[in-house]
Every structure is written in C-alpha cells, then in structure tokens.
Amino acid sequence: MILVLLTLAVGLFAMLMVGYLAHIVNREPPGTDEMIRVANYIIESADAFIRRMYKSIAIFVVLMVILLAIIFRSFVVVGVFVLGVFLSLTAAFIGLH
Structure with missing residues (x-):
C-alpha cells in the first residue's frame, strides 16, 4: 500500500x-517576427506528422485488438490496451503542442 x-x-x-x-x-x-514565423512552420509540420502517425498507428491498433481479443478473450485486456493507446497518443499530441 x-x-x-x-x-x-x-x-x-x-x-x-x-x-x-x-x-x-x-x-x-x-520572440521576433522571424522566430514566430519559423515556429508556425514547425507547428504546421508537427500537425501533419502526427496526423500521419495516427493513421499508421490506427492500423496496428486494430490488428492488435483483434489479436488480443482472440488470444485472451477478455474485454478487460482489450479495453486496457485501447486505453493505453489513447493515453499515449494524447501525450504525443500534447507534447507536440
């Protein structure tokens, strides 16, 4: 405890x-106007990156959910996995912003 x-x-x-x-x-x-302009380009690129990353991860997550459901036959295991993925992706989104 x-x-x-x-x-x-x-x-x-x-x-x-x-x-x-x-x-x-x-x-x-x-910062200066130039620094703000560069920062905005970085933010735009990070948004494009995270959108692409989420699409790639979504395919993997669907496959893993199916595999976990077949192996463990438990909604709890699948639910915890999905929750972990959601929290991890949320942390990535917050970290990039």
Missing part, C-alpha cells in the same frame, strides 16, 4: 512540476 501511495505522490509531484515549468516557459516573450 505504501508503494501505491508513493507512486501516486511522485506522479502528482511530476504533474505539479510540469505545470510550473510550462508556466515559466509560457510567460516568456515569443
């Missing part, structure tokens, strides 16, 4: 640090 609480405490601390560091970064000026 102590390990569970420790894990939750470390996770909460990490999220607080992420929020604090994001606040520090976001309050800085965005």
Whole structure:
C-alpha cells in the first residue's frame, strides 16, 4: 500500500512540476517576427506528422485488438490496451503542442 501511495505522490509531484515549468516557459516573450514565423512552420509540420502517425498507428491498433481479443478473450485486456493507446497518443499530441 505504501508503494501505491508513493507512486501516486511522485506522479502528482511530476504533474505539479510540469505545470510550473510550462508556466515559466509560457510567460516568456515569443520572440521576433522571424522566430514566430519559423515556429508556425514547425507547428504546421508537427500537425501533419502526427496526423500521419495516427493513421499508421490506427492500423496496428486494430490488428492488435483483434489479436488480443482472440488470444485472451477478455474485454478487460482489450479495453486496457485501447486505453493505453489513447493515453499515449494524447501525450504525443500534447507534447507536440
């Protein structure tokens, strides 16, 4: 039980640090017009990349869901896998933005 609480405490601390560091970064000026223009190109490219990545991953996920359903015959196993994929892709999306 102590390990569970420790894990939750470390996770909460990490999220607080992420929020604090994001606040520090976001309050800085965005830079010159040239820097903003380049940043917008990077954001546009990252969006195109993540859309393509999601399409590729979707094919793999469908195949894995079918395979897991056949092997384990459990909605729980399939559901946890899909939840993990969703959270991972959400983290990638947030990380690129």
